[in-house]
Amino acid sequence: MVSITLIALAGSALLLATQTSMDSSDDAFEQNLARSIANQIVDEVLGRRYAAAGASPYQYPLSAGSHELSTPQQRILFDDTDDFNNYISRPLCDPWAIELGQGNGAGGLRPSDFRLRDDYFDNWAVAIRVNYANPSDLAQNLTGSNTSNYRAVEVTVGKYDETGSARRLATVRRVYGYIPPIN
Numbered sequence: 001m002v003s004i005t006l007i008a009l010a011g012s013a014l015l016l017a018t019q020t021s022m023d024s025s026d027d028a029f030e031q032n033l034a035r036s037i038a039n040q041i042v043d044e045v046l047g048r049r050y051a052a053a054g055a056s057p058y059q060y061p062l063s064a065g066s067h068e069l070s071t072p073q074q075r076i077l078f079d080d081t082d083d084f085n086n087y088i089s090r091p092l093c094d095p096w097a098i099e100l101g102q103g104n105g106a107g108g109l110r111p112s113d114f115r116l117r118d119d120y121f122d123n124w125a126v127a128i129r130v131n132y133a134n135p136s137d138l139a140q141n142l143t144g145s146n147t148s149n150y151r152a153v154e155v156t157v158g159k160y161d162e163t164g165s166a167r168r169l170a171t172v173r174r175v176y177g178y179i180p181p182i183n
Contacts, residue, residue, distance in 0.1 A: 015139050034124075034157035034169030037092065037100070041126065041155045042174050044095065049080040050151075057178045058147040061085075062130050070095040076107070081151060081176075084131055090125035092157070098123075123160045128153065138175045148177045 002140075008045060051057040062082035070077060076095040078084055092100040092140040096107040101116025131141040135149035142148060158166045 022181040030159065031169050034159075035172065037126070038155040038157045038170045038172040040155055041128065043129070044075065045081050045084045045128065045153045045155075046080060046174065046176055048083070050176070052080045052125050055080075057149075057180075060145045060147055062132075062151075068146065070097075084128045084153065085130035087128040088125065090160075092122075092126055105171045125158050125160065125166070127156045127158075129156075130154075134177050136178065150175055151178075152176075 012117065024125045043174070051059065059082065062085040064078060066085035068077045068083050072093070073087065073089070074095065074097045075087065078102075089097075094100055094103045094105070096103060098107070099104075100107065100121050102118070107114070116154060125136060130151055130153050132146060132148045133152040134140040134142050135148045135150055138152070141152060152173055154171060156171045158168045160166050
């Protein structure tokens with residue numbers, strides 16, 4: 001009887017260790033995927049102009065113009081970096097507002113055999129913030145209506161669980177500067 005109890009206890013410990021290892025692997029995979037998505041979105045933001053043509057590089061507040069807004073929000077309409085400020089998407093979408101894993105990278109859909117499962121990113125979300133950075137300490141954002149020659153883009157990717165609680169998977173911050181045009 002004692003030996004059966006010990007075997008059952010050892011089996012339970014082994015199953016618990018296996019489950020913990022699998023949960024850790026899932027978490028690591030999701031964090032790696034989230035960091036990759038955040039980096040890709042940061043690159044997308046920094047591929048745009050610092051400020052709209054003819055606009056001041058010190059505009060406040062940082063936001064998209066009315067001609068750049070759509071429902072659902074298509075990031076492809078953004079023509080400069082400040083347009084991305086306060087962008088939020090759940091589920092994760094590509095620049096054409098097509099759910100990630102479904103689009104062909106040109107505003108259309110992939111053939112059905114090459115699409116990710118429809119609900120894969122349903123509980124994932126992304127938030128983008130663009131702020132003026134403090135020139136004395138680039139790790140800090142300026143507050144209020146203060147402006148500088150530096151901006152910081154911060155992309156956060158998270159996932160909601162079945163209770164509706166959000167869990168941050170990755171945040172990527174990159175600071176970039178304004179370089180005046182040469183006449």
